[in-house]
Amino acid sequence: MFNAADFADNGVAVFPDAFSSDDLAGFRAAVDRLVDEFDPAGVRTVFSTDDQSHARSEYFLTSGDKVRYFLEDEALDADGELVLNKRQALNKIGHAMHDVDPGVATFCRSEGFVRSAEAVGMADPHLLQSMIIFKNPQVGGEVSVHTDHTFLWTEPQSVIGFWVAIDDATVDNGCLWALPGGHHIPVKARFQRTPEGDATKMVVFDEEPYPSQGWVPLEVDAGTLIALHGTLPHYSAPNHSTKPRLAFTLHCIEAAADYPATNWLQRPNLPLAGFSSPNF
Numbered sequence: 001m002f003n004a005a006d007f008a009d010n011g012v013a014v015f016p017d018a019f020s021s022d023d024l025a026g027f028r029a030a031v032d033r034l035v036d037e038f039d040p041a042g043v044r045t046v047f048s049t050d051d052q053s054h055a056r057s058e059y060f061l062t063s064g065d066k067v068r069y070f071l072e073d074e075a076l077d078a079d080g081e082l083v084l085n086k087r088q089a090l091n092k093i094g095h096a097m098h099d100v101d102p103g104v105a106t107f108c109r110s111e112g113f114v115r116s117a118e119a120v121g122m123a124d125p126h127l128l129q130s131m132i133i134f135k136n137p138q139v140g141g142e143v144s145v146h147t148d149h150t151f152l153w154t155e156p157q158s159v160i161g162f163w164v165a166i167d168d169a170t171v172d173n174g175c176l177w178a179l180p181g182g183h184h185i186p187v188k189a190r191f192q193r194t195p196e197g198d199a200t201k202m203v204v205f206d207e208e209p210y211p212s213q214g215w216v217p218l219e220v221d222a223g224t225l226i227a228l229h230g231t232l233p234h235y236s237a238p239n240h241s242t243k244p245r246l247a248f249t250l251h252c253i254e255a256a257a258d259y260p261a262t263n264w265l266q267r268p269n270l271p272l273a274g275f276s277s278p279n280f
């Protein structure tokens with residue numbers, strides 16, 4: 001669909017069969033264990049519908065070097081009780097499983113990531129952020145249009161998103177959509193910490209929306225890796241279908257790039273590592 005050779009032009013490259021069935025089985029086992037370990041009681045107050053914006057913000061801002069669980073909006077009722085089973089309730093798990101969970105860390109060092117990072121021209125990738133994105137049947141919400149550089153800013157720009165379909169991803173169950181070539185459009189916003197460091201703000205440079213034409217659905221089979229340039233606009237629609245759409249993303253930055261202290265994601269006690277130096 002989009003070749004690595006054309007990554008500079010399109011800002012997206014698709015690598016079918018990037019992972020073996022053993023790689024995927026190992027990853028699924030790690031996800032099952034992480035879901036088993038999840039105690040919803042621990043996050044009920046954070047995600048309850050009462051005004052918990054401070055607790056929610058703190059939970060998010062301190063997740064950069066941890067394993068943290070994030071719920072779908074409709075997972076809790078007005079009394080803060082879980083109304084879905086705990087796996088269905090999960091929107092995502094983030095943001096440092098690639099360093100602190102042995103199963104996910106092993107998956108992140110597999111050939112599929114190493115080869116595709118080389119193929120898109122990364123010189124010395126450091127693993128910054130990982131997310132298990134559930135997009136569960138019927139409840140999985142949308143991920144609105146964004147670029148990864150907006151959230152994982154470096155000077156110069158260097159982040160690349162490596163997105164892996166763990167289930168087949170189709171328009172029906174909420175596959176990724178991208179705007180090929182859209183990475184040439186200057187980035188429109190930067191998400192960062194406020195000067196106090198305990199809250200975030202979106203600094204908008206350009207209010208003009210991205211073009212509405214030219215978007216393509218990236219329908220791919222399980223085991224496919226999609227590499228996304230850091231300034232490539234992309235999104236995914238809600239999963240209204242009855243089919244699961246589990247995915248995993250690993251975001252890497254160049255070791256030589258400057259990583260600002262004002263970025264939302266900070267890892268005060270966990271130095272960044274490359275593919276060859278597991279951090280656990």
Ligand SMILES: O=C(O)CCC(=O)C(=O)O
Nearest residue numbers: 133143148161236247249
């Ligand atoms: O998996 C998705 O639905 C969206 C993921 C995404 O946009 C990202 O990881 O940057």
